[in-house]
């Protein structure tokens with residue numbers, strides 16, 4: 001928000017918004033009508049909320065815009081994936097754009113049971129503008145961190161995403177490291193869970209796995225699903241692929257994952273981006289299998305989606321199959337998730353980079 005911008009509706013707590021509406025001459029139940037219209041019916045024009053008195057609609061329109069951000073770009077792929085580039089301008093911000101991706105479930109989760117595929121799309125949301133982790137294969141990591149997103153800016157991605165089509169689940173796996181902005185994320189997810197009606201099991205928070213932070217989060221509720229990005233079973237290679245975690249032993253991260261499972265009863269998903277001829281050999285798979293053998297978890301293999309001028313390449317399909325097979329021989333459950341929307345604007349973070357280049 002710039003200095004003169006009005007606080008958006010999504011930045012108010014339920015109680016604060018009710019007080020605002022009452023202050024405008026409305027009744028408490030009018031506040032509920034507005035929140036329900038925005039959060040569950042994708043109705044964003046106060047004028048269309050005809051159950052509200054006219055003067056209340058006018059005051060809200062003047063004083064509480066629904067959104068703080070604006071949609072800069074919308075890009076759709078043949079597989080119906082839609083990527084939004086949303087700008088959240090604030091005073092002194094050089095760049096405040098993030099990506100949100102809406103994936104119809106039929107395509108985003110081909111392993112889902114048939115019934116689940118009808119229950120809505122998967123939304124991938126961002127938690128920071130840029131990212132401080134600096135993974136060399138990731139477009140978002142190349143420009144560093146600009147700032148944390150506010151809670152309402154995270155929530156806005158959900159509300160805009162729901163307007164593209166019913167949401168069944170979400171992955172907090174876009175730009176940024178969620179555990180470095182968890183306070184704001186948890187406020188936003190509280191609204192998504194309580195008012196937008198998305199169950200905690202349908203929300204996956206994906207992190208590079210700070211052991212201490214994971215242990216602090218485990219007792220909190222609601223309990224979301226957790227995914228930890230590993231990307232290599234070898235400490236030296238992981239230190240390079242996940243620079244902000246350099247020196248944090250992989251075994252400590254796995255032990256924190258074990259504690260998480262013990263405390264929450266929720267199995268961890270380990271994410272592994274397969275980079276062609278880097279970390280995709282059978283030897284890597286065998287060593288990963290040894291580390292994970294006996295642990296209650298799933299490995300999600302993500303064949304790399306090349307970004308422009310990236311030194312990394314997409315793995316061969318045959319190598320992906322061999323990798324998965326080696327994990328299965330170690331009795332580790334593995335799934336493969338091919339990236340969506342490849343033919344539109346390619347990998348995660350690229351819309352934002354294109355916008356910065358076009359300035």
Ligand code: SF4
Nearest residue numbers: 131133135138141176
């Ligand atoms: S892959 Fe994730 S953690 Fe790594 S730089 Fe990109 S957004 Fe950050």
